[in-house]
Amino acid sequence: MNIFLTGGAGYIGSIAARKLLESGHQVTVFDSLVTGYKEAIPEGASFIQGDLGDKKTLQTALGGTQFDAVMHFAAFIEAGESMVKPQKYYQNKLINSTNLIDSTLKAGIKHFVLSSTAAVYQSSDEPLSEESPLGPVNVYGHTKLMIEQVLEFYKEIHGLRYAALRYFNAAGALPDQGEAHQPESHLIPLVLQVPLGKRENIKIFGTDYPTPDGTCIRDYIHISDLVSAHLLALNALDDHDKLIYNLGNGKGYSVREVINTAREVTGHPIPAIETERRSGDSPHLVASSDKIRTELGWEPDIPEIIDIIQSAWSWHQSHPDGYKS
Numbered sequence: 001m002n003i004f005l006t007g008g009a010g011y012i013g014s015i016a017a018r019k020l021l022e023s024g025h026q027v028t029v030f031d032s033l034v035t036g037y038k039e040a041i042p043e044g045a046s047f048i049q050g051d052l053g054d055k056k057t058l059q060t061a062l063g064g065t066q067f068d069a070v071m072h073f074a075a076f077i078e079a080g081e082s083m084v085k086p087q088k089y090y091q092n093k094l095i096n097s098t099n100l101i102d103s104t105l106k107a108g109i110k111h112f113v114l115s116s117t118a119a120v121y122q123s124s125d126e127p128l129s130e131e132s133p134l135g136p137v138n139v140y141g142h143t144k145l146m147i148e149q150v151l152e153f154y155k156e157i158h159g160l161r162y163a164a165l166r167y168f169n170a171a172g173a174l175p176d177q178g179e180a181h182q183p184e185s186h187l188i189p190l191v192l193q194v195p196l197g198k199r200e201n202i203k204i205f206g207t208d209y210p211t212p213d214g215t216c217i218r219d220y221i222h223i224s225d226l227v228s229a230h231l232l233a234l235n236a237l238d239d240h241d242k243l244i245y246n247l248g249n250g251k252g253y254s255v256r257e258v259i260n261t262a263r264e265v266t267g268h269p270i271p272a273i274e275t276e277r278r279s280g281d282s283p284h285l286v287a288s289s290d291k292i293r294t295e296l297g298w299e300p301d302i303p304e305i306i307d308i309i310q311s312a313w314s315w316h317q318s319h320p321d322g323y324k325s
Helices: 013-024 055-063 086-107 139-158 187-192 223-236 255-266 291-295 305-318
Strands: 002-008 024-030 047-049 068-072 110-115 161-167 204-206 242-247 272-277
Touching: 002 013, 013 024, 013 068, 013 223, 013 255, 024 055, 055 086, 068 086, 068 223, 068 255, 086 110, 086 139, 110 223, 139 161, 139 242, 161 223, 187 255, 187 305, 204 305, 223 242, 223 291, 242 291
Parallel strands: 002 024, 002 068, 024 047, 068 110, 110 161, 161 242, 204 272
Antiparallel strands: none
């Protein structure tokens, strides 16, 4: 297939582009490079620099080649920031994604894969299924839910087939591709910055949550397992007009557990400072992946948190300044 992939200079999108190329597909990466790195785009992918808010450039890019599908990874990702700058997230995620969906249809493309989030759900003490109550607690999750709703109407009105993959906390790395956000906001790379000498300690935001150790519990999924699920969903769209799947380990790990595991992996004490809760954080969010396991046969190859962190640590050691190393 010939795939138009947004956000292909970012963490998840660049690895998705690589896996698609390795599977024999053609890939065109569309990225503004506002947060991504050109160095992350895999060799063999075509590249168009552009912003999803620029309809003319977007429609020219989509109309210049006959694409079979769009895979959408481009987005701002900081849930905390979304509660401080909501307009930034509604513009970047909802309005720009609607531009993309509309341009996809105008280009005659009928398959669309959205990298979504389990933040569309209400917090729950039990693993979330696709039937769990929806109720995002931050603007980040709300925009993702709204994009899914736009896709649903485009399916009903125009016949656009779509898949939405809902997950938390892609983590880990390949030997030569990893997580490099500026600024960094994700727990595992932030924790690993301490043994790398880039920060003195790690902050724990909130220690009074109704969880066993008082800190938030989250899902973690290795980046290669996450990408493999997206590729399976893409292939399955020939036989389905709509696919919504949760991705997760079904267990979840607390902030303290992640920090303790990083101490074990790195051999560094990693001092932690306890501080106040952040707006938009839910106590317990873990996604069950039973549905995609049953329907598409997906199985994670790297399910354990210690192996996920080890892969991230190996990459950060060899790339201490990310793609600028």
